[in-house]
Amino acid sequence: MTPYLRKEVEDLGFKVDHERLAGLEITGSLNDCMKLNLCLSTAHRVHFLLKKFEAHNADQLHEKLVSIPWEEYIDRSGYVSVTSFIKNKTIDNTQFAQLKVKDAIVDRIRQETGARPDSGSDLNHTVVFLFWKNEEAMVYLDTSGESISRRGYRVQNHTAPMQETLAATIVQASKWEPGQHFVNPMCGSGTIAIEAALKALNKPTGLLRPNYGIKHILGFDVGEWNSLRTDLKYQGNKDFEGRILATDHDRRAIQAAQKNAKTAGVDHLIEFKVCDFRETEIPYGDGVVVMNPPYGERIGHDQQLESLYTAIGDFFKQDCSGKWGYVFTGNFDLAKKVGLRTNQRIELYNSTIECRLLEYELY
Numbered sequence: 129m130t131p132y133l134r135k136e137v138e139d140l141g142f143k144v145d146h147e148r149l150a151g152l153e154i155t156g157s158l159n160d161c162m163k164l165n166l167c168l169s170t171a172h173r174v175h176f177l178l179k180k181f182e183a184h185n186a187d188q189l190h191e192k193l194v195s196i197p198w199e200e201y202i203d204r205s206g207y208v209s210v211t212s213f214i215k216n217k218t219i220d221n222t223q224f225a226q227l228k229v230k231d232a233i234v235d236r237i238r239q240e241t242g243a244r245p246d247s248g249s250d251l252n253h254t255v256v257f258l259f260w261k262n263e264e265a266m267v268y269l270d271t272s273g274e275s276i277s278r279r280g281y282r283v284q285n286h287t288a289p290m291q292e293t294l295a296a297t298i299v300q301a302s303k304w305e306p307g308q309h310f311v312n313p314m315c316g317s318g319t320i321a322i323e324a325a326l327k328a329l330n331k332p333t334g335l336l337r338p339n340y341g342i343k344h345i346l347g348f349d350v351g352e353w354n355s356l357r358t359d360l361k362y363q364g365n366k367d368f369e370g371r372i373l374a375t376d377h378d379r380r381a382i383q384a385a386q387k388n389a390k391t392a393g394v395d396h397l398i399e400f401k402v403c404d405f406r407e408t409e410i411p412y413g414d415g416v417v418v419m420n421p422p423y424g425e426r427i428g429h430d431q432q433l434e435s436l437y438t439a440i441g442d443f444f445k446q447d448c449s450g451k452w453g454y455v456f457t458g459n460f461d462l463a464k465k466v467g468l469r470t471n472q473r474i475e476l477y478n479s480t481i482e483c484r485l486l487e488y489e490l491y
């Protein structure tokens with residue numbers, strides 16, 4: 129997702145210092161993290177670096193961590209949780225290393241203030257993230273807490289709903305421009321259509337959610353937060369020209385999608401219908417048709433799914449000319465059954481599953 133994240137970050141006016149496999153490094157203040165959390169639709173988390181150091185084993189880790197002035201960031205009567213990514217040969221149990229981090233934080237705060245915060249696994253308070261690979265360690269405040277992907281609008285799930293960040297990435301990766309039509313047959317819980325509608329309105333995806341990790345960091349600038357949220361609320365468009373259509377043959381999927389769209393405040397923009405994907409209306413004019421069909425297991429599939437993918441190809445050919453067609457799938461054998469020449473095959477991950485967003489130019 130990194131190229132799409134990079135574009136979003138740069139559009140917000142930040143300069144990228146380093147690009148990593150699954151993330152970007154930029155320079156900014158804690159207050160900058162507010163905007164990043166509220167506006168980035170393709171990011172999972174915004175980590176604020178506190179310290180980078182060398183640690184060969186858990187004892188060294190503890191020693192370095194105790195020197196960080198945690199009492200300046202975490203309330204002594206607050207609550208802290210620790211998450212991590214660890215690849216160090218002395219550690220075979222991540223929980224143990226996380227415990228070391230937590231102990232260092234609590235020891236330091238107790239020593240400085242005479243009291244200690246509670247700790248546990250709840251991500252709705254202060255969250256500290258440890259990245260430790262070989263001897264290189266970096267410790268961060270996780271200013272998001274829960275993943276930004278959890279926007280708060282998905283109140284009802286249908287089978288295999290897609291993460292909101294992935295749906296936002298698919299929207300960004302497509303050739304769709306707000307103002308054009310966005311058609312989403314097989315919409316399931318409606319995530320892709322909802323992300324498209326939020327983009328059409330230029331509505332920051334993070335506004336719906338009230339809680340973020342940053343709000344639990346000592347010195348949190350509540351005035352800045354409130355004024356930023358107010359500014360963002362009034363930015364963007366009230367309406368837009370194109371049509372957004374979302375269909376699914378399962379009535380429960382459409383019910384879930386409608387509920388989710390309502391919570392996201394975009395139900396007035398999406399035309400929902402219960403129907404087979406082949407009966408989806410394709411409006412005249414420029415636009416895209418985006419589908420995330422079921423793909424079962426990554427290896428091996430049944431005859432029914434093969435026929436479904438062949439039928440998608442036929443539908444694209446016969447009913448969608450003039451549009452850009454997209455199929456998002458994790459099964460490459462099934463993808464071939466669409467039977468049309470791809471214009472692009474974009475590599476994306478659905479959690480740990482390697483997937484493709486296949487792009488077709490439909491004449």
Ligand SMILES: C[S@@+](CC[C@H](N)C(=O)[O-])C[C@H]1O[C@@H](n2cnc3c(N)ncnc32)[C@H](O)[C@@H]1O
Pocket residue numbers: 286287288289290291313314315316317318319320375376377378381403404405406420421422423
């Ligand atoms: C993988 S799910 C889509 C998930 C969706 N992206 C989301 O975020 O919730 C696939 C959807 O395709 C629908 N579907 C399967 N066959 C269909 C058909 N022939 N016509 C319409 N919808 C179909 C299923 O009901 C299911 O909701």
